[in-house]
Amino acid sequence: MKTQDIAQRWLDFFGEKGHAQVPSSSLVSPDPSLLFTVAGMVPFIPYFLGEQTPPYSRAASVQKCIRTADIEEVGKTVRHGTFFQMCGNFSFGDYFKADAIPFAWELLTTPQDQGGYGLDPQRLWVTVYDDDDEAAQIWEQKVGLPAERIQRMGKEDNYWNTGQPGPGGPCSEIYYDRGPEYGPDGGPAADDVRYLEIWNLVFMQYRLSEVRSKEDFDVAGELQSKNIDTGLGLERLAMLLQGVDNMYETDQVRPVLDKAAALADVRYASTEDPEDPHYQDDVRLRMIADHVRSSLMLISDGVTPGNEGRGYVLRRLIRRVVRAMRLMGVTEPVMPELLPVSRDVMGGTYPVVVDDFDRISRVAYAEEKAFLRTISAGTARLDAAVSAAKSAGGGLDGADAFELHDTYGFPIELTLEMAAEAGVDVDEAGFRSLMTQQRERARADAKAKKSGHVDTEVFQRLREQGPSHFTGYTEFATESVIR
Ligand code: ATP
Ligand code: MG
Numbered sequence: 001m002k003t004q005d006i007a008q009r010w011l012d013f014f015g016e017k018g019h020a021q022v023p024s025s026s027l028v029s030p031d032p033s034l035l036f037t038v039a040g041m042v043p044f045i046p047y048f049l050g051e052q053t054p055p056y057s058r059a060a061s062v063q064k065c066i067r068t069a070d071i072e073e074v075g076k077t078v079r080h081g082t083f084f085q086m087c088g089n090f091s092f093g094d095y096f097k098a099d100a101i102p103f104a105w106e107l108l109t110t111p112q113d114q115g116g117y118g119l120d121p122q123r124l125w126v127t128v129y130d131d132d133d134e135a136a137q138i139w140e141q142k143v144g145l146p147a148e149r150i151q152r153m154g155k156e157d158n159y160w161n162t163g164q165p166g167p168g169g170p171c172s173e174i175y176y177d178r179g180p181e182y183g184p185d186g187g188p189a190a191d192d193v194r195y196l197e198i199w200n201l202v203f204m205q206y207r208l209s210e211v212r213s214k215e216d217f218d219v220a221g222e223l224q225s226k227n228i229d230t231g232l233g234l235e236r237l238a239m240l241l242q243g244v245d246n247m248y249e250t251d252q253v254r255p256v257l258d259k260a261a262a263l264a265d266v267r268y269a270s271t272e273d274p275e276d277p278h279y280q281d282d283v284r285l286r287m288i289a290d291h292v293r294s295s296l297m298l299i300s301d302g303v304t305p306g307n308e309g310r311g312y313v314l315r316r317l318i319r320r321v322v323r324a325m326r327l328m329g330v331t332e333p334v335m336p337e338l339l340p341v342s343r344d345v346m347g348g349t350y351p352v353v354v355d356d357f358d359r360i361s362r363v364a365y366a367e368e369k370a371f372l373r374t375i376s377a378g379t380a381r382l383d384a385a386v387s388a389a390k391s392a393g394g395g396l397d398g399a400d401a402f403e404l405h406d407t408y409g410f411p412i413e414l415t416l417e418m419a420a421e422a423g424v425d426v427d428e429a430g431f432r433s434l435m436t437q438q439r440e441r442a443r444a445d446a447k448a449k450k451s452g453h454v455d456t457e458v459f460q461r462l463r464e465q466g467p468s469h470f471t472g473y474t475e476f477a478t479e480s481v482i483r
């Protein structure tokens with residue numbers, strides 16, 4: 001089944017069960033506390049909180065999502081994209097656990113020629129929140145799932161929230177056993193590679209006032225009604241139904257991967273084994289395919305590259321594509337080759353990426369060009385420093401990193417990533433201390449220049465520092481803060 005057909009089947013199934021079919025919202029989160037739409041429930045937050053009255057009591061959607069917190073996993077795990085689509089069914093004070101659980105089971109296990117996805121029931125496992133006996137009982141008694149395939153987990157996995165104050169609640173997740181060739185047995189509690197998480201059923205019941213981490217939050221009270229919020233990873237299900245090993249090999253992603261491999265003249269070996277000589281290029285190709293698609297979809301939703309917030313996320317995605325292609329020997333612009341391939345596979349579901357492609361591509365190509373200019377100067381300098389460091393048997397010192405930043409406009413993250421890829425450590429503390437010294441010099445200068453009663457020190461300091469990137473959205477926040 002094609003990804004698009006899997007999505008349509010979702011809407012049809014829940015449509016027949018009385019759910020309004022709601023089109024995807026933008027990737028730019030309609031909820032101001034979140035940068036991006038990280039889950040299918042985001043557009044419905046005001047309904048869950050009782051701030052607005054929904055025009056329907058049950059709904060289904062296939063929502064475009066971005067999770068920047070997963071960026072480091074992309075290409076390395078089989079299951080994390082920065083962009084993905086979340087199929088969801090929602091109940092606003094209508095049905096609760098006793099219906100949501102059997103709905104999920106029915107859709108997954110009904111044969112494909114009868115409107116379901118036809119997964120083998122023997123391969124399905126579920127988890128429930130530690131003290132959620134009610135959900136465990138429904139799985140066991142109403143669905144008939146053997147108790148051995150129901151596992152209990154703590155807040156980290158089985159208590160969902162957006163990472164911000166808002167609705168939340170315990171959840172029950174469905175996993176698919178990919179088989180002994182993918183890892184040890186023992187269920188999802190033992191191994192999350194062999195047992196692939198596909199669907200999260202959230203029993204949205206509480207209002208959280210403070211969220212410090214996935215496990216550490218304050219429950220302020222009950223919501224005015226008991227709700228259902230579920231999310232199934234469309235690409236994860238597609239990977240199972242298409243019989244491929246990871247989400248980057250599914251029909252909406254793989255053509256971009258193949259195009260990148262052809263441009264770089266490398267063979268994609270589809271390996272997940274870090275010891276395999278093809279592993280590094282495979283990870284790069286998977287990452288490129290993901291990031292090209294995310295860039296396409298973000299620009300299509302109105303994001304433009306910039307130095308902070310959403311714009312910086314987009315900038316970083318495009319830069320990572322360019323760098324990964326360079327590391328495989330391609331120094332020419334690659335976006336003009338890759339973006340149209342992504343458009344062609346995404347256009348069936350999202351016609352806007354075809355209709356608006358002139359604008360989208362102009363934004364992407366200009367960003368790539370600007371970055372190519374920056375790196376051609378800096379990379380030569382970095383390569384020299386790296387090989388000097390290697391032959392001296394040491395790492396890159398703080399002064400090198402500082403010069404790259406100061407003279408070439410190379411962000412420190414880029415230096416860190418590129419040095420790590422070359423197997424060289426960077427004296428980051430040394431770099432930071434040079435940055436501090438520079439700031440202090442600037443401050444002293446500013447003091448000397450201070451005139452009148454206006455203290456311009458802070459502006460001087462900013463000017464001396466040059467442009468700054470706010471990286472907090474992607475670099476420092478813990479996953480729970482972002483998602
Ligand atoms: P994981 O543990 O695999 O990181 P999660 O628990 O963070 O997933 P949820 O927040 O429960 O994911 O989201 C609901 C569903 O959305 C998941 O069960 C999965 O199928 C899908 N999903 C989540 N994150 C991603 C991603 N980065 N790429 C693709 N699908 C995803
Ligand atoms: Mg996750």
Ligand code: MG
Nearest residue numbers: 156157173197
């Ligand atoms: Mg999980």
Ligand code: MG
Nearest residue numbers: 157173197200
């Ligand atoms: Mg989950």
